[in-house]
Amino acid sequence: MSERTPLILVSNRGPCTFERATDGTLRPRRGGGGLVTALTGLVHHRDALWIASAMSEEDAEVAERHGGGAFTVELDDVSYRIRLVVSDPTAYDRFYNVIANPLLWFIQHYLWDLSNAPEIRRAEVEAYEYGYRVVNEDLAAAVLDEARAFDEAVVMLHDYHLYVAPKVIRRERPDLFLHHFVHIPWTQPDAWRVLPADIREDIYEGVLANDIVAFHTRAYRRNFLLCCHELFGLEVDMEAGVVRAPDGREVWVRAYPLPISAQTFQRTAQRPAVHEYEREILRRRREHLILRVDRADLSKNILRGFTAFDLFLEQHPEFREQVTFIAHLIPSRQDVPEYREYLERIEALVAVVNHRHGTTDWMPIELRLRENLEEAIAAYKHYDLLIVNAIWDGMNLIAKEGPLVNERNGVSLLSENTGAHEELAEFALSVNPFDVQEQADAIHRALTMSAEERAWRAQGLKRIIAARDPGHWVDDQLADIEAKRAGRDPLAARPH
Numbered sequence: 159m160s161e162r163t164p165l166i167l168v169s170n171r172g173p174c175t176f177e178r179a180t181d182g183t184l185r186p187r188r189g190g191g192g193l194v195t196a197l198t199g200l201v202h203h204r205d206a207l208w209i210a211s212a213m214s215e216e217d218a219e220v221a222e223r224h225g226g227g228a229f230t231v232e233l234d235d236v237s238y239r240i241r242l243v244v245s246d247p248t249a250y251d252r253f254y255n256v257i258a259n260p261l262l263w264f265i266q267h268y269l270w271d272l273s274n275a276p277e278i279r280r281a282e283v284e285a286y287e288y289g290y291r292v293v294n295e296d297l298a299a300a301v302l303d304e305a306r307a308f309d310e311a312v313v314m315l316h317d318y319h320l321y322v323a324p325k326v327i328r329r330e331r332p333d334l335f336l337h338h339f340v341h342i343p344w345t346q347p348d349a350w351r352v353l354p355a356d357i358r359e360d361i362y363e364g365v366l367a368n369d370i371v372a373f374h375t376r377a378y379r380r381n382f383l384l385c386c387h388e389l390f391g392l393e394v395d396m397e398a399g400v401v402r403a404p405d406g407r408e409v410w411v412r413a414y415p416l417p418i419s420a421q422t423f424q425r426t427a428q429r430p431a432v433h434e435y436e437r438e439i440l441r442r443r444r445e446h447l448i449l450r451v452d453r454a455d456l457s458k459n460i461l462r463g464f465t466a467f468d469l470f471l472e473q474h475p476e477f478r479e480q481v482t483f484i485a486h487l488i489p490s491r492q493d494v495p496e497y498r499e500y501l502e503r504i505e506a507l508v509a510v511v512n513h514r515h516g517t518t519d520w521m522p523i524e525l526r527l528r529e530n531l532e533e534a535i536a537a538y539k540h541y542d543l544l545i546v547n548a549i550w551d552g553m554n555l556i557a558k559e560g561p562l563v564n565e566r567n568g569v570s571l572l573s574e575n576t577g578a579h580e581e582l583a584e585f586a587l588s589v590n591p592f593d594v595q596e597q598a599d600a601i602h603r604a605l606t607m608s609a610e611e612r613a614w615r616a617q618g619l620k621r622i623i624a625a626r627d628p629g630h631w632v633d634d635q636l637a638d639i640e641a642k643r644a645g646r647d648p649l650a651a652r653p654h
């Protein structure tokens with residue numbers, strides 16, 4: 159693919175949201191989450207226009223000021239060319255708070271089993287029709303508008319918010335190359351049966367309108383192929399990773415595990431604000447420091463993590479007053495009732511554990527409910543144990559960021575259901591996210607591990623994490639785009 163082939167990125171959340179400063183001006187603030195990190199790697203690598211939803215009134219105001227067109231934003235030394243798309247607020251609310259989160263997010267993290275899945279009523283069907291589809295059509299319209307200037311372009315769509323947009327784009331512009339990266343797990347066929355058949359079909363038709371569908375791991379890639387075959391009887395080649403779409407086109411299905419940028423992250427870890435927070439941690443730390451950093455999301459399995467810690471303290475009372483568990487939790491999606499309740503349950507459980515084991519001058523769990531990158535990085539540097547016990551997680555970048563900058567040969571407790579586990583299993587302590595006793599035992603093992611084993615594990619993790627950067631991730635995808643455009647055989651392209 160030529161360096162000059164225009165690249166259009168599309169995602170619901172853009173690189174920043176706008177906030178009103180005290181002087182009344184609108185200032186960009188970097189968006190959180192793995193997706194923004196991943197796409198920033200892409201923007202670093204290639205000139206690209208990034209189309210995203212206006213997620214707040216302030217975003218909409220900025221979009222309006224630019225006449226709905228593209229503009230440039232400078233953020234943390236990166237220059238982004240973005241276009242914010244304003245959708246009808248009611249449609250957007252249905253799209254984000256009824257369909258994308260929770261419905262699709264829950265299905266794709268197995269957060270329901272089929273006995274406690276939600277009732278689908280007219281409200282959900284209408285939210286799909288008049289919310290999810292509408293926002294997808296709005297974003298697709300912006301892509302078509304931007305692509306009008308080009309004879310050819312590659313459109314890279316991202317995540318579960320945009321499953322329908324590709325078919326809207328393809329209908330108008332079959333010549334554009336459509337590549338869709340799904341950053342969250344793809345679950346097995348039965349999980350998708352929660353959706354009414356016509357919605358399920360609409361979603362798969364949408365995703366299969368792409369030329370390439372991409373995931374972080376081979377397991378999600380396999381699940382997607384299985385779904386195409388079992389739910390829709392489509393012809394799939396599991397080995398080559400190819401599915402024949404209903405209209406006869408070949409769709410490639412690929413896995414590209416997302417790396418972090420070691421260089422950029424290490425630079426961020428040297429900011430003066432990080433050093434300031436480190437001093438505070440060093441002043442207050444006990445013998446052992448356990449850390450977790452997560453969005454307060456049900457998929458992150460935060461309650462079971464605290465229960466495991468509770469068990470550990472009960473079974474190993476000699477560790478009381480010796481260990482502190484800092485939990486940096488970023489409140490997220492608070493307009494969705496399940497998320498609000500989850501946060502309440504987290505706070506209640508922390509109060510119980512602290513009450514049960516705490517003493518007058520020791521609080522076992524310290525809950526930090528805020529987003530503060532520098533504070534979190536300071537804690538990364540000084541943990542003895544990092545807990546990542548997600549029920550399911552597309553990749554989980556915390557599992558990579560923490561070990562990269564940690565300075566104490568800290569151990570990683572890592573759920574076997576995270577995408578990162580495919581790469582890091584050898585050097586982490588793998589756990590089953592449901593098995594709280596196993597997690598309690600792993601906490602004990604980590605805190606009593608020999609210095610040699612800790613060093614061996616920590617160095618192994620650092621080596622794997624630093625070996626690849628987002629440039630490789632982007633190059634692999636661009637190489638496959640090139641191969642497919644050139645009509646090459648999928649098996650002859652690089653192995654997946």
Ligand SMILES: O=P(O)(O)OC[C@H]1O[C@@H](O)[C@H](O)[C@@H](O)[C@@H]1O
Binds near residue numbers: 191193317341453490
């Ligand atoms: O709802 P939000 O805050 O935009 O978060 C969405 C993102 O959440 C992140 O946790 C996921 O890794 C991304 O895949 C996803 O796009």
